[in-house]
Amino acid sequence: MNAGHGHTSGHAHAAGRAADRRRLVLVLLVTASVVVVEAVGAWLSGSLALLADAGHMLTDAAGILIALSASLIASRPVSPRRTFGYHRAEILAAVVNALVLFAVCAYLAYAGTRRLIDPADVDAGQMLVFAAVGLVANVASLSLLTSRRDSSLNMKAAYLEVFSDALGSVLAIVAGLLVLTTGFLRADSVASLLIAAMVLPRAWALLREAGGVLLEAAPPGVDVEQVRGHLCGVGGVVDVHDLHAWTITSGMPALSAHVTVSDASLAERGVGPILDDLTGCVAAHFGIDHATFQVEPASHRDHEHDTEHP
Numbered sequence: 001m002n003a004g005h006g007h008t009s010g011h012a013h014a015a016g017r018a019a020d021r022r023r024l025v026l027v028l029l030v031t032a033s034v035v036v037v038e039a040v041g042a043w044l045s046g047s048l049a050l051l052a053d054a055g056h057m058l059t060d061a062a063g064i065l066i067a068l069s070a071s072l073i074a075s076r077p078v079s080p081r082r083t084f085g086y087h088r089a090e091i092l093a094a095v096v097n098a099l100v101l102f103a104v105c106a107y108l109a110y111a112g113t114r115r116l117i118d119p120a121d122v123d124a125g126q127m128l129v130f131a132a133v134g135l136v137a138n139v140a141s142l143s144l145l146t147s148r149r150d151s152s153l154n155m156k157a158a159y160l161e162v163f164s165d166a167l168g169s170v171l172a173i174v175a176g177l178l179v180l181t182t183g184f185l186r187a188d189s190v191a192s193l194l195i196a197a198m199v200l201p202r203a204w205a206l207l208r209e210a211g212g213v214l215l216e217a218a219p220p221g222v223d224v225e226q227v228r229g230h231l232c233g234v235g236g237v238v239d240v241h242d243l244h245a246w247t248i249t250s251g252m253p254a255l256s257a258h259v260t261v262s263d264a265s266l267a268e269r270g271v272g273p274i275l276d277d278l279t280g281c282v283a284a285h286f287g288i289d290h291a292t293f294q295v296e297p298a299s300h301r302d303h304e305h306d307t308e309h310p
Contacts, residue, residue: 020148020155024068027141027162031061034137041130045123048115049175049191050130052108053168056195057134060161063097087249094210097157101164101203108196115189122188124180131172138166156209156250160202168195216246219253222286230285231257234277236265238298245288254290255282263297271295 038054041047078085141162149159175191178184218224222245231240239260248254261274275293282288 021068021072023144023148024064024155024158027144027158028061028064028068030137030141031057031064031162031165034134035061038130038134041126041133045126045130046120047122047127047172047176047188048111048120049168049172049188049195050127052111052192052195053131053134053165053172055107056104056168056199057165060165063100063161064158084248087252088214090249091210091213094157094206095214097161098203098207098210101161101199101206105196105200105203108192108199112189112192112196115192116186119185119189122176122179122185124176127188128173128176128180131169131176135166135169135173138162138169142166157206160206164195164199164202167198171195213247213249216244218245219247219288222253222288227255227282227286230281231259231278234274234281236261236269236274237278238262242294248290252290253286253288254292255286255288256292256294258294258296260296260298260300263299266295266297 035054035057038050038057042051042054076086142159145155145159145162148155150156171191171194175187178187212220224243224245227245228240228243231237231243237259241258241260243255243257245253245255259274259278265274274295278293278295279291282291
């Protein structure tokens with residue numbers, strides 16, 4: 001006897017994705033414009049920090065484009081072959097974005113080290129002007145993404161990229177001020193190295209979280225033993241086994257379990273009310289709306305081939 005539950009969140013996810021796409025389009029337009037402005041500024045001023053920020057923003061523009069494409073793909077309907085739809089496209093996009101950030105870090109570390117050893121002349125005035133333009137644009141993009149940054153890994157990736165861009169612009173401004181006031185040319189390369197150092201842990205955190213989803217680890221904050229304990233507390237339940245919890249995509253945790261119920265409870269209450277109690281339990285205590293239970297009478301336990309707890 002099986003039951004699935006979890007249609008309540010489908011419309012909310014669809015509406016959320018539509019809002020996310022509108023924000024991503026605006027951020028993409030802003031980011032692409034700033035890439036051009038900062039690239040011109042780096043060429044005119046000779047600033048590595050400004051060029052690093054422009055290069056970082058170029059990869060971010062590509063990352064946002066990937067995130068936007070993934071959101072469109074994920075909104076495609078389910079099919080007999082894709083029974084969960086294309087929700088995991090968002091997770092794959094987050095992985096790609098994380099890998100892009102790692103590549104940016106490697107480039108900035110290489111170029112920054114070379115400039116640190118052999119500093120080049122920098123037009124600090126032009127560097128400051130273009131870095132300030134980049135900062136204003138990044139702040140505008142952040143305002144568009146902040147409220148939705150926790151809605152999915154896809155949006156989190158976009159937010160982290162724009163956030164690191166804003167930090168890069170701040171560092172470029174600080175470096176420009178140091179060059180302008182003290183003549184310390186190495187401030188430009190130091191700024192590019194600091195940008196790399198700030199981006200790296202964020203890229204790793206994003207990759208680790210996306211990897212957890214792909215490896216079907218239990219959702220954050222969900223302890224399967226606690227879930228088992230709550231389910232065993234439902235009236236009539238004598239055992240819970242083959243319990244699995246995973247994440248379909250960000251904000252969509254799922255759960256399945258075999259639940260053994262006493263024959264007396266099944267005879268007295270029937271399967272329906274027991275399933276309602278089980279689904280209500282995991283929804284109320286763990287926020288899991290997509291749950292599937294196989295209810296088994298206690299007299300059937302001897303026929304189970306695998307009664308070991310996972």
